[in-house]
Amino acid sequence: MTYFGLIANNLLEGTKVTLTVFALTWVFSIPLGLLLAMLKNTNLKLIGRLLDFYTWIIRGTPLLLQLFFVVYGLPILFGEFFLMPEILGAVITFIINYTAYFIEIFRGGMNAIAKNQYEAASVLSLSKSQTFIYVVLPQTIKKTLPSIANETITLIKDTALVSAVAISDLMRNTKDTVARDFRVEAYFLAAIIYLVLTYAIVYLFKKNEKKKAFYR
Numbered sequence: 001m002t003y004f005g006l007i008a009n010n011l012l013e014g015t016k017v018t019l020t021v022f023a024l025t026w027v028f029s030i031p032l033g034l035l036l037a038m039l040k041n042t043n044l045k046l047i048g049r050l051l052d053f054y055t056w057i058i059r060g061t062p063l064l065l066q067l068f069f070v071v072y073g074l075p076i077l078f079g080e081f082f083l084m085p086e087i088l089g090a091v092i093t094f095i096i097n098y099t100a101y102f103i104e105i106f107r108g109g110m111n112a113i114a115k116n117q118y119e120a121a122s123v124l125s126l127s128k129s130q131t132f133i134y135v136v137l138p139q140t141i142k143k144t145l146p147s148i149a150n151e152t153i154t155l156i157k158d159t160a161l162v163s164a165v166a167i168s169d170l171m172r173n174t175k176d177t178v179a180r181d182f183r184v185e186a187y188f189l190a191a192i193i194y195l196v197l198t199y200a201i202v203y204l205f206k207k208n209e210k211k212k213a214f215y216r
Contacts, residue, residue: 007177007186014173015193017087021159021169025094026152032095033102038132040107051103058100064161067093071165090162094155101151109144110136149205156197170194 040051058066071089074082084092113136121131163172170190177186 003183003185004189007181007189010173010177011170011186011189011193014168014170017162017167017169018156018159018171019197021087021091021094021162021167022156024091025098025155028095029098029102030148032099034106036099036103037106037110040103041110055100055103058097059104063093063097063158064164066097067161067165070096086165086167087162090165090167094158098151098155102148105144105147105151106140108147109140112143113139145205145209149201152201152205153198156201157194 036051039047042048067090070093071084071086117135117139118131121135126134159169160171162169163175166172168176170193174186174190178184
């Protein structure tokens, strides 16, 4: 068996962890981002200001710092109640972080919809919920797909940060393999895995964009 074959299993085990963090973050942060973007666009000033503060803090500080704070800082400040498995802390941190970015993405998409779209919906006697479901939401998704794709690609690469809190993801297993064997082939194999994952994301989003091309 070649050396690549010997190390592939270890790296693929790490890839499972990487994909777990990625999938959970993506599945929870997008709906949360959409919901909070809707709230931010309402006339509720207090909620708007709180969300402004939240997005300012999260987008203005490094994700790695947030990761350290949730995994190590919260138990120091508040005791064992906030002591959690590193993987859970990482997922929570990533969801909080990426939700802030998706809020701004969706808010920008909603604000880009022309006012006459709302007027037309009113003429057709659509309720506010119907206007959102049938008019606002489809166009928002179409307008924000490129930005969502970019954030998704960034997310798959950002998952490498979880290695800093002793989680055996693809990056950590790669570093451990190189340190153990003093050979660099693991770096190349890890790069190939990341490239395959990002290519798959780009491919899926391009297919999705074509399906929604009828929204102008």
